[in-house]
Amino acid sequence: MLQSKAFIKTKKEAPKDEVSVNAQLLMRGGYIDKLTSGMYSFLPLGFIVLKKIERIIREEMNAIGGQEMLMPALQPKELWEEAGRWDSMDVLYKLKDQQGREFGLGPTHEEVITDIMRKRTISYKDLPLYLYQMQTKFRDELRSKSGLLRGREFIMKDMYSFHASEEDRKKYYEIAKKAYGKVFRRCGLTTIAVEASGGSFSKEVSHEFQTPTESGEDLVIHCEKCGWAKNMEVADKKAGDPCPLCGNILTEAKSIEVGNIFTLGTRFSSPMNAVFTDKDGSAKPMIMGCYGMGLSRILGTVVEVNHDDRGILWPRELAPFDVHIVPLVSKDEKITKQVFVEAEKIYHALQETMTVLYDDRDSVSAGEKFADADLIGAYQRIVISEKTLKERKIELKKRDEEKATLMTAQQGIKAVRVAAKK
């Protein structure tokens, strides 16, 4: 992509009303734009990253049998009343159409997916089923905050599983737990799977996937040795206590919840009469589980965790570009021309196998180019200038490395290709 044509308007200063690091850097870098509190647009640059997160989630959900679909965000009141949530869910945006019919703007989709299932004749032979979607969700938060971390409108993956038995549901819960860990690892996030409350769904425990960071809203207590962990809101232990499993000293950490998996059981299938025919011919409510993951929140969290004072340090799989090619203007026009010719050659060579941002701007100072490159945070950077040209070399560095390495263009192309793949 040519930087001169790309819709990347970087800013020197962060908006005064954004305090969180993720919002500041993402807005300065031209990734997102704030419409109003808790509602952000994903600009072309941010959209690239969002799509990369989406792809990782899709791959991992498909790998555990998930089938992707899409449900309406606008849902009739009557459906919400069936499971008794129309009045009790205070984050539900409610609205009326011209004829006075009432609708809720989906904060989650248990009702809709359960409705889909009950309308079909399901045999125990059809189960289990794993259905998921990635969609914009709406929650009437009293106080949205921290940029992408808590919005009123945000993007979430929600998966729902249907089982013929509780044992089968439990088995899948563990499978989903593993898959979640994989997704977050690929996104460059460390997570702790912590026990949390089942919320309004059940008395069963749920698991939250928490990324430890100072900017987190949650507080978790965990054992670094054996992995025992709980959200402080349900924990009966505190920092310094011995781990109930292995006796190691427990520690507390602030963290961001990036995913959550729940046991639903028959919380929805019973009241909504979503049944399957079991082996003995009897109708039984389906046993359900649900599995959520915030895409936009993952994006924000990645920035919270991976940045320095100059900009974003994207992990390899999420970086909007595998490599950023930065030719520098020289005082000698002829040399400048040569620099750009060389840069363009490498640009074309690399473009075939990876995503490349080419800083083709010829009237921008070196400092400005570096500042932009650091802010945007492509995974690797190639610099070509009068200096490197003299030695018939190029400079290559990853965003998180301090020093660049001099090498020939041939070597550089090879190294960039290798790095982009692992």
Add this chain to the structure above:
RNA sequence: CGGAAUGUGGUAUAGUGGUAUUACUCACGCUUCGGGUGCGUGUAAUCCGGGUUCGAUUCCCGGCAUUCCGACCA
């Protein structure tokens, strides 16, 4: 939802009872060229409603918005 603060060009800010400062951005010209180069010219702003006043961006009241703290957060 309770409390607090703030609202001035696209962004960040200064100041004022007589319509407004500076920087960045943007346009043009020159300059510079390995970490946001310097200079000149130009474009561009007082959240909304009401009150006080000859006159309000400024003072008062109300609203709205944003941010922060708290409560809340399937």
